Amino acid sequence: MDQVYIRDVAKYIGQQITIKGWLYNKTDKGRLQFLMIRDGTGMIQVVAFKKEMTAEAFEAALAVTQESSLIVSGIVRQDERAAGGFELSLSDIQIVQLTQDYPITPKEHGIDFLMDNRHLWLRSRNQWAILRVRSAVIRAIRDYLDNNGFILMDTPILTPAACEGTTTLFETEYFGEKAYLTQSGQLYNEATIMAFGRTYCFGPAFRAEKSKTRRHLIEFWMVEPEMAYADLEECLRVEENLVSYIIQRTLEECAEELKILERDTSRLEGIVPPFPRISYTDAIAVLKEMGEELPWGEDFGAPHEVAIASRYDKPVFVHRYPAQCKAFYMETDPLDPQLSLSADLLAPEGYGEIIGGGQRTASLELLERRIAEQNLPREAFEWYLDLRRYGTVPHSGFGLGVERTVTFICGIHHIRETIPFPRTLGRIYP
Amino acid sequence: MDQVYIRDVAKYIGQQITIKGWLYNKTDKGRLQFLMIRDGTGMIQVVAFKKEMTAEAFEAALAVTQESSLIVSGIVRQDERAAGGFELSLSDIQIVQLTQDYPITPKEHGIDFLMDNRHLWLRSRNQWAILRVRSAVIRAIRDYLDNNGFILMDTPILTPAACEGTTTLFETEYFGEKAYLTQSGQLYNEATIMAFGRTYCFGPAFRAEKSKTRRHLIEFWMVEPEMAYADLEECLRVEENLVSYIIQRTLEECAEELKILERDTSRLEGIVPPFPRISYTDAIAVLKEMGEELPWGEDFGAPHEVAIASRYDKPVFVHRYPAQCKAFYMETDPLDPQLSLSADLLAPEGYGEIIGGGQRTASLELLERRIAEQNLPREAFEWYLDLRRYGTVPHSGFGLGVERTVTFICGIHHIRETIPFPRTLGRIYP
Numbered sequence: 001m002d003q004v005y006i007r008d009v010a011k012y013i014g015q016q017i018t019i020k021g022w023l024y025n026k027t028d029k030g031r032l033q034f035l036m037i038r039d040g041t042g043m044i045q046v047v048a049f050k051k052e053m054t055a056e057a058f059e060a061a062l063a064v065t066q067e068s069s070l071i072v073s074g075i076v077r078q079d080e081r082a083a084g085g086f087e088l089s090l091s092d093i094q095i096v097q098l099t100q101d102y103p104i105t106p107k108e109h110g111i112d113f114l115m116d117n118r119h120l121w122l123r124s125r126n127q128w129a130i131l132r133v134r135s136a137v138i139r140a141i142r143d144y145l146d147n148n149g150f151i152l153m154d155t156p157i158l159t160p161a162a163c164e165g166t167t168t169l170f171e172t173e174y175f176g177e178k179a180y181l182t183q184s185g186q187l188y189n190e191a192t193i194m195a196f197g198r199t200y201c202f203g204p205a206f207r208a209e210k211s212k213t214r215r216h217l218i219e220f221w222m223v224e225p226e227m228a229y230a231d232l233e234e235c236l237r238v239e240e241n242l243v244s245y246i247i248q249r250t251l252e253e254c255a256e257e258l259k260i261l262e263r264d265t266s267r268l269e270g271i272v273p274p275f276p277r278i279s280y281t282d283a284i285a286v287l288k289e290m291g292e293e294l295p296w297g298e299d300f301g302a303p304h305e306v307a308i309a310s311r312y313d314k315p316v317f318v319h320r321y322p323a324q325c326k327a328f329y330m331e332t333d334p335l336d337p338q339l340s341l342s343a344d345l346l347a348p349e350g351y352g353e354i355i356g357g358g359q360r361t362a363s364l365e366l367l368e369r370r371i372a373e374q375n376l377p378r379e380a381f382e383w384y385l386d387l388r389r390y391g392t393v394p395h396s397g398f399g400l401g402v403e404r405t406v407t408f409i410c411g412i413h414h415i416r417e418t419i420p421f422p423r424t425l426g427r428i429y430p
Numbered sequence: 431m432d433q434v435y436i437r438d439v440a441k442y443i444g445q446q447i448t449i450k451g452w453l454y455n456k457t458d459k460g461r462l463q464f465l466m467i468r469d470g471t472g473m474i475q476v477v478a479f480k481k482e483m484t485a486e487a488f489e490a491a492l493a494v495t496q497e498s499s500l501i502v503s504g505i506v507r508q509d510e511r512a513a514g515g516f517e518l519s520l521s522d523i524q525i526v527q528l529t530q531d532y533p534i535t536p537k538e539h540g541i542d543f544l545m546d547n548r549h550l551w552l553r554s555r556n557q558w559a560i561l562r563v564r565s566a567v568i569r570a571i572r573d574y575l576d577n578n579g580f581i582l583m584d585t586p587i588l589t590p591a592a593c594e595g596t597t598t599l600f601e602t603e604y605f606g607e608k609a610y611l612t613q614s615g616q617l618y619n620e621a622t623i624m625a626f627g628r629t630y631c632f633g634p635a636f637r638a639e640k641s642k643t644r645r646h647l648i649e650f651w652m653v654e655p656e657m658a659y660a661d662l663e664e665c666l667r668v669e670e671n672l673v674s675y676i677i678q679r680t681l682e683e684c685a686e687e688l689k690i691l692e693r694d695t696s697r698l699e700g701i702v703p704p705f706p707r708i709s710y711t712d713a714i715a716v717l718k719e720m721g722e723e724l725p726w727g728e729d730f731g732a733p734h735e736v737a738i739a740s741r742y743d744k745p746v747f748v749h750r751y752p753a754q755c756k757a758f759y760m761e762t763d764p765l766d767p768q769l770s771l772s773a774d775l776l777a778p779e780g781y782g783e784i785i786g787g788g789q790r791t792a793s794l795e796l797l798e799r800r801i802a803e804q805n806l807p808r809e810a811f812e813w814y815l816d817l818r819r820y821g822t823v824p825h826s827g828f829g830l831g832v833e834r835t836v837t838f839i840c841g842i843h844h845i846r847e848t849i850p851f852p853r854t855l856g857r858i859y860p
Contacts, residue, residue: 020659040627069821119621135582152565172602191549197470229450383549383860391499430813
């Protein structure tokens, strides 16, 4: 009989079906055995009643252990008491593999043990829910961009030069030359927008940073939209539309997953445009009032971000940072040359920065001066300078960190659970 | 006035609009200047007629050079003689930057020069068309998988061990340990399918191969679907459905692009399931008939693939390769232990392999034996062996190379034009 997926059982009420999956857990009531079975698309309670099956099949139901792989057949019953609203009255069970001593038991395990067993931990209900949310978030991002005139442009991972200094770069040998793993595809997409108008890259990025916080991964995924003929205002408009689209669509598509995670979704429902905006300079004044004094010109740390964001129910834009806080390619504010036309988006509830971006300079002279001032290797940037020589235009873009966004939407503590196989300081296995 | 994109001009017939873009080329007819303008979404002919505009504006139309950035305003006219069916009667023009000496002129340039200027070459019409096709192909792949029960699982790029030997791996230092750039996410997604049923990864992969052919890139993108409880037959069914979906949807969405590329689309229209299948052993016999004799047990080279594929109008599956030709994780054919349950998909018209895949072994014993026989580092594979210890199931999957597929669909000669910034032997700039 063809396999039916648990997500589809509602279509088969009263019918005999076959499910192929694994035993998640079991409750023994003597002649009644309740098997909780998962198949990747969901879970269903399977009821084995001794009187309703062969002795051999009931023996198998008694014998089956946690994480055994198995194929069950039975009739779908609607039952409001059951999780998901359905259960399966078992008629036959075939054990594919009887699992012995599955390492992750219902008892508490330490995080190192769980991370060592990440390849198995993924089967646990919360991890399943988080990574389903991740997949929905990525689909929402791509759909938003594809439907709003952005063309996907995969930028290279192996690059000859650093976007923002070389200290946090992974280095490799490229047929006798040095190459580095990318930290951003932005510079490349400043080229592609001159050909395609609006583009985005969406791929892995790498920071060899020795920071071990709950907000950092060594290897993470980032989406970076870039737009020709767009100023900072237009950039912020796209950012708030994108972020609210991601959140509203995830609420729609992942209600079950967010319930498993016990996420307070009322905190997400109101996140619609416009988002509040505060200038860096005003934010410094607000921080002073809040007892988090910081000299003008210094970049925010995590505590400053959290303090500012705590004043809003929605994500907040902090815009016009001092030029010295931001990268060499940022456009100068025409109203105050000390400032850059930059903005970060800070998530509420203490989740910190999820987007950094702004307007890139269109000026060859400014760019040449900055490259010299910051001792960047000019030859490596010749192609990038060409973009200001041949048809330069005002343009803007931003980078949104996928894992930080998923951490925030799921309302979980640590970013390491938002990617299937996290790479953190000291961890590259499995 | 708000910017209108060239793709949308049909909605503005008879209306005054503003387009922001670049000059692609120009025809001088004295008091009439024909400016071909591109904005990334398309091209439109802009007609500057001296009598209909200020002297200053007409001077600007005379002065504007190739790849100058400019903002033009005028009235949209329907005109069947114009490329795209519309033209713009210019009323005003503002030059954002007057470009001097744009390096890529209408004359012929050598490939090295074009690759050195890849950041500019992208603006040329054929390159624009190819990369638009790439973007459509990727969207088609994702939509097919997302709509058929596959969950995206981003597998790691930095890995501790090699999937298939270490000679073609890029190595880097990971906080005192050795790490390698991934060649495939498959092994990881053999873990995730046990949690999610059907998954796929879609990311960059790397081969440090010293081959310089028109079918190889050092850095390329690959989609790798993996399915629990799926045998080789089911795998081939998904492959043929996916490939025909990609092709049919690209034909629908990229008619203009394929026309620019002068692709004979009649060769693509008939590519619908089922695809022909031939066993490796039968293929060897066919090759002998064709005068391309190869001893049984040897893997095919490009000429053999081309010869076999030339016999079919559709892509053809070659299945059940000798186990010795394929990787250690392949399932053995129960009918003949010399054979593996593997299959490659060969594209027609000489484009060669676009998919490799098959059924992975579910057996702990076989896997342990193969790892020992091939001297693979057993500790690095302990987590992978766990997948056969705890709830093993029959499972299958495959990898489709994006750039090879785009090369084939576009009908172009060389794979290097199918990715924005190709990484080939000796090239990592720009």
